[in-house]
Amino acid sequence: MVSAPIKSAQSAKVISNAALKTQTVNLTVLGAGAWGSALAALASRNQHNVSVWSRRSELSLADAVKGADVILSAISMKGVAELANRLNTEVAVPESAIIVTATKGLDPATTRTPSQIFTETFPTHPVVVLSGPNLSKEIEKGLPAATVVASTDEAAATQVQTLFASDSFRIYTSPDPLGAELGGTLKNVIAIAVGVCDGLNLGTNAKAALMTRAMPEVIRIGTHLGGQTETFFGLSGLGDMLATCTSVLSRNYRVGYGLAVGKKLEQILAELGSTAEGVNTANVLIEIANREEIPVPISRQVHRLLNGKITPQEAVEALMERDLKPEVCDLF
Ligand SMILES: NC(=O)C1=CN([C@@H]2O[C@H](COP(=O)(O)OP(=O)(O)OC[C@H]3O[C@@H](n4cnc5c(N)ncnc54)[C@H](O)[C@@H]3O)[C@@H](O)[C@H]2O)C=CC1
């Protein structure tokens, strides 16, 4: 008898999601790179009105956001603060528009996350983070994937869930935008470390140890910055860490791999021709860790490597030669 009300509540939720699906949403995607384009295609396939703006497009920013129900930013971190400022000062963002951020990075000038930037700039608008194990090339092919839309505004998260969800793109909601965003951001630095591990042919044991020991490091800094511990064990945390650290499609992984096989960082980034956020994130993360005295041993070695202070082999030695200790002693 206990199960009856639970079943009817679940049914009611499914019906309301289905009803939402029939509404056509005006979506504006800001950023026509790999991720912005893939997300625009998902919403188009769901029959929504999608317009895509990029800094090189003929469409002006003002025209792009006119009449938008949802504005999704998927540009590189280096442009987010400037874009938020332009949206605030140069154009009229519709009053009820939901702002979604899909960028995985930290602002070098202020150490803020994209959702913090948008929330501070648009305090009356709902802000939603979209983050998960989402290699865009797989999603473009229609391969199955899952992600998280996180917001303190549950209704806004549900609307964004419905906007993008399909048979091949399963979306979960979460009330923890910072946790979802930081999981996706901090793992990029770890993906560089795992790329180094593979580039040096250190084997599966080493890779498993690195990813596992990265979890307390990500949780330590992620919770310090406001994320919830459990979020880091979900799709946007562990899930994204696994995707990015185990796929040659990941640009961050390829940065680490390239360094390990003797390439210069500039050459690797030029060959990639697109964004590898982990490079900037490592710098900002170490600034935060130094300021707040948070131990981040793996990220610190990545930072030293990226800045030419050590070789890949020296980074491995530095991690292996640390003081011995119990495993579960330093999660927080
Ligand atoms: N590609 C992927 O598989 C995924 C990427 N992401 C995240 O999405 C963000 C964008 O990544 P991608 O689309 O892959 O990179 P991309 O390099 O393909 O595209 C970056 C886009 O940002 C724009 N941009 C760069 N600086 C700008 C500025 N100052 N002002 C306005 N626009 C600017 C570029 O013109 C381009 O449209 C990154 O934070 C990345 O971590 C998240 C999940 C998946």
Ligand SMILES: O=C(CO)COP(=O)(O)O
């Ligand atoms: O965040 C991503 C997958 O979820 C994309 O990873 P890269 O930016 O390393 O390609």
